[in-house]
Amino acid sequence: MNVSGWFEAVASCSSATTNSRSQALSLHPAASHRENLTSSSFKPPTPRPGHLPNMVVYAVLILNKAGGLIYQRDFNPGLQKLSSNDYLILAGTFHGVHAITSQISPTNETSSSGLEVLESENFVMRCFQTLTGTKFLIFAEPRQQNLDVVVRRVYELYADYVMKNPFYQIEMPIRSEGFDRHLNSYIKPHQ
Amino acid sequence: MVVYSFFIFDRHCECIYIRQWLNTASSAAQPLSRPVTASSAATVATSVVEKPTAGSRLSMAEQAKLVFGVIFSLRNMVKKLCGPEDSFLCYRTGHYKLHYYETLSSLRFVMLTDIRTESLKSSLHQIYVNLYVEYVVKNPLSPVEHAGGEGVNNELFELGIDSFVRTID
Numbered sequence: 001m002n003v004s005g006w007f008e009a010v011a012s013c014s015s016a017t018t019n020s021r022s023q024a025l026s027l028h029p030a031a032s033h034r035e036n037l038t039s040s041s042f043k044p045p046t047p048r049p050g051h052l053p054n055m056v057v058y059a060v061l062i063l064n065k066a067g068g069l070i071y072q073r074d075f076n077p078g079l080q081k082l083s084s085n086d087y088l089i090l091a092g093t094f095h096g097v098h099a100i101t102s103q104i105s106p107t108n109e110t111s112s113s114g115l116e117v118l119e120s121e122n123f124v125m126r127c128f129q130t131l132t133g134t135k136f137l138i139f140a141e142p143r144q145q146n147l148d149v150v151v152r153r154v155y156e157l158y159a160d161y162v163m164k165n166p167f168y169q170i171e172m173p174i175r176s177e178g179f180d181r182h183l184n185s186y187i188k189p190h191q
Numbered sequence: 192m193v194v195y196s197f198f199i200f201d202r203h204c205e206c207i208y209i210r211q212w213l214n215t216a217s218s219a220a221q222p223l224s225r226p227v228t229a230s231s232a233a234t235v236a237t238s239v240v241e242k243p244t245a246g247s248r249l250s251m252a253e254q255a256k257l258v259f260g261v262i263f264s265l266r267n268m269v270k271k272l273c274g275p276e277d278s279f280l281c282y283r284t285g286h287y288k289l290h291y292y293e294t295l296s297s298l299r300f301v302m303l304t305d306i307r308t309e310s311l312k313s314s315l316h317q318i319y320v321n322l323y324v325e326y327v328v329k330n331p332l333s334p335v336e337h338a339g340g341e342g343v344n345n346e347l348f349e350l351g352i353d354s355f356v357r358t359i360d
Contacts, residue, residue: 080271082271086271104249117282118281
């Protein structure tokens, strides 16, 4: 007989001895604690602190270190629909522009980072380049202040569900259901 | 606020005005009173190429070409993503910020500042309205097309730019 079955038997039995009741009572806190742990693990992940609840993220793009587009996903309407060929062109163009923007730095620093934030009338784009050269582009509505948090979280998800996937070929397009699902559950609630 | 440089590109994608403010400590010895303009850069192009200014690794003429390539690409990218009515305003890197303003006649004004500067769209518009139109467009001696910066680098315009940049500091 396992512990929980024994515990149920003890609880259902009204004519239990004081000895077994005291055992049941002593078991009870631990059992309820374990129950709490299992029930909390099924809850959806709580939003990270530092989020605006009304943040609208339009799209997420991931570029590999050669400037090829390896992931593109729209989350909210706001950007125009482009063909996959146009997205590839856009990614390649941005890769080149990013390299040039670090060249035209007017300051004397030798290691200048490339473009980080691009603003237009209708959107703001945050670009984050990892040390290995992968670029994450987050398109959001204008005047978003804490896009850094979103970028960092997307990078975490990428590390967890793409890089740790043993079947993923590096620098190739990302087709990971887990990554899709977690990205969706992270970004969609904040619209 | 620090303004590093200022560019004007005409509708033929040609750079018609360059102005650089040398403010780094290493370049303080250079004469500040002599601005680098498009025409003066063209006349002394060889010396500029051989000896780039201390403020940047590239010569100003080379830098202007790169700046134009960047703003042209980003402008097209933004228009493709958000429709033709959207316009690219500025971008920021870790070390500088580039502000962009385009008139309806495809005249492009670009200013490079430090990263803490707020949006300069209205300031660039003021430069266009109060300085460019007044001193370049309304100048009867200025040609219609400013090939090589001809007509833009007049004294009133340069003084106006200089004093305007000092006021937005």
